[in-house]
Amino acid sequence: MPIYVIKIDQPMIISVTEEFLLAYKKVKLLPDVLYTDQKKEFIVYSFIPGETHYNRGSKVEWMKILAKELFNHYEKVDKDIPWGRVNGIHRSSWSDFNQSSYESSKMNIGKLLPSEDHKRVELLVNILNTYHYQEEKYYLHGDTGVHNFVYSCNQLKGVIDPSPLIGPKIYDFTYAFCSSPDSLDLHTHFSSFSLWNGNASLTKEQLLNEVVFNYIPELACVLKFIRMILMVIWKHGRNGGSIFLVLTVTKACEYVENI
Helix, strand or coil, X not given: CCCEEEEECCHHHHHHHHHHHHHCCCCCCCCCEEEECCCCCEEEEECCCCECCCCCCCHHHHHHHHHHHCHHHCCECCCCCCXXXXXXXXXXXHHHHHHHHHHHHHHHHHHHCCHHHHHHHHHHHHHHHHHXXXXXXXXXXXXXXXXXXEEECCEEEEECCCCCEEECHXXXXXXXXXXXXXXXXHHHHHHHHCCCCCCCCCCHHHHHHHHHHHXXXXXXXXXXXXXXXXXXXXXXXXXXXXXXXXXXXHHHHHHHHHC
């Protein structure tokens, strides 16, 4: 069995990964940082046995674990720190972050959704904006989906690959809930949320609106990925890459199924 993981990436990504893992080093779901290259070209952290995506067990159970062992440990940040991705574009408000996400998603989705549905989403964004003036800033993992959850024996054992974000805690909670197609029901949603400390200010209406909106960027992400895969298939298919083509289609189908 492996003992550690070596993550190689751009220095900025390695830096924010290290900072997040060290900031939350007491959170047992996260891997331990063992070594970071001085040039920030790679980082070494502890290996968490298991697999991502599959053999997840009950969603209500792993959502409860996330709420108690990760989300409840999130720390507030200073008001002067801007909203948004730590290594990305900074936003003056969370509403700006959502607006940018919506506009980008709208471009990727295009006419696959009728104009009436786009108008409904725009109205939903405006509704969410009425909540966000009272949101507090937290230091979030930022990519809490099943692709970054490690499962073993149908239980959640770890959370990997942070993409640190400054935002409200509801973002990571909603992202996790929407990241798999199973148990997308009110019982699972509200049962999981009930274990989250400091949730009194959020109404059920807001929780549902956050979930509905979260699916728009998810849909846009899937469509963008499919377009990329089709371009690769077309390129390699022309060059006789039949084996590569089959493997690529298989992986694409797995990706879409799990989003």
